[in-house]
Amino acid sequence: MEFVFETRSADLSFVETIWHTHSDRAGSFTSSAVSHWEIVIATFNGKTKIVARGPETKASLADFPAEAEFFGITFKLGTFMPHLPVKTLxxxxxxxxxxxxxxxFWLHGVSWELPTFENADVFVNRLIRQEILVRDPVVEAAIKGHKPDISIRSLQYRFLQATGLTQKTIQQIERAHCAVWLLEQGTSILDTAFELGYFDQAHLTNSLKHFIGKTPAQIISKIAVP
Known part of the structure; x- marks a missing residue:
C-alpha cells in the first residue's frame, strides 16, 4: 500500500518535519535510505510504542501492522541527544x-507525557530547554557547504556523533533522493546522471538500487502509469 502522509513544519531550528500517517491493512514496503533520525510513536492493538529510529544507509523491506497510527518527529541534521548516540540507532x-x-514514557531518567502531532513543538522545546536535545553548529555549517576551521578528523568525529553517519554517506543518500526527484519531474536518466555528477547511467542505477531500492527505469515507469 502507499502511505498518505500529513506533514507540517515546526517553528524550531532543531526539527526537519512533523508527520502523521496510518495503515488500513498489514503489509510491507521498501524503506529508502535516509540521513535523518527521528522519534516515532506507533499505536496499534490498543497499545502505544515510542522509539528513537536512526538513519538508514540502504533500502530495505519493512513490515507494518494493520489499523495502526504512526506519528513522527524528524530532526534536522546536526541535532542529537548526547545520552543516546545516533550511531547506535x-x-x-x-x-x-x-x-x-x-x-x-521514560527518557533520560525522567517521565514524559507522550507527545501528539499537535503538541510536538511543546515536547521538543522541553527537550531543548533541559539540554536533552542539542545541535552541533559545526556540522550544520558543513552540511550547508561552509568549511569549518577544524581538522578533517575532528569534523568526521563530529559528524558521526551528531548524525551517526559520515559526511560522504549523507551526501550519497541526499544525492540519490535528488535523483529520484529529477526523474519524477521528467528528467531523462542520462541528464539526471550528468546533472548530479554520477560517472554514468550504471553508476546512477547502482546508487538508486542501493539507497532507494528501485532502478531509474522503475521510478520512471511508475510515474508514467495514468
Whole structure:
C-alpha cells in the first residue's frame, strides 16, 4: 500500500518535519535510505510504542501492522541527544523508550507525557530547554557547504556523533533522493546522471538500487502509469 502522509513544519531550528500517517491493512514496503533520525510513536492493538529510529544507509523491506497510527518527529541534521548516540540507532537498531504509564514514557531518567502531532513543538522545546536535545553548529555549517576551521578528523568525529553517519554517506543518500526527484519531474536518466555528477547511467542505477531500492527505469515507469 502507499502511505498518505500529513506533514507540517515546526517553528524550531532543531526539527526537519512533523508527520502523521496510518495503515488500513498489514503489509510491507521498501524503506529508502535516509540521513535523518527521528522519534516515532506507533499505536496499534490498543497499545502505544515510542522509539528513537536512526538513519538508514540502504533500502530495505519493512513490515507494518494493520489499523495502526504512526506519528513522527524528524530532526534536522546536526541535532542529537548526547545520552543516546545516533550511531547506535543506524539501520533499524531502533531504541524503544520504556513505558512509564499508558500515557507516558521514560527518557533520560525522567517521565514524559507522550507527545501528539499537535503538541510536538511543546515536547521538543522541553527537550531543548533541559539540554536533552542539542545541535552541533559545526556540522550544520558543513552540511550547508561552509568549511569549518577544524581538522578533517575532528569534523568526521563530529559528524558521526551528531548524525551517526559520515559526511560522504549523507551526501550519497541526499544525492540519490535528488535523483529520484529529477526523474519524477521528467528528467531523462542520462541528464539526471550528468546533472548530479554520477560517472554514468550504471553508476546512477547502482546508487538508486542501493539507497532507494528501485532502478531509474522503475521510478520512471511508475510515474508514467495514468
Amino acid at each position: 543506524v539501520d533499524r537498531q531502533d531504541a524503544t523508550l520504556p513505558e512509564a504509564s499508558n500515557t507516558s
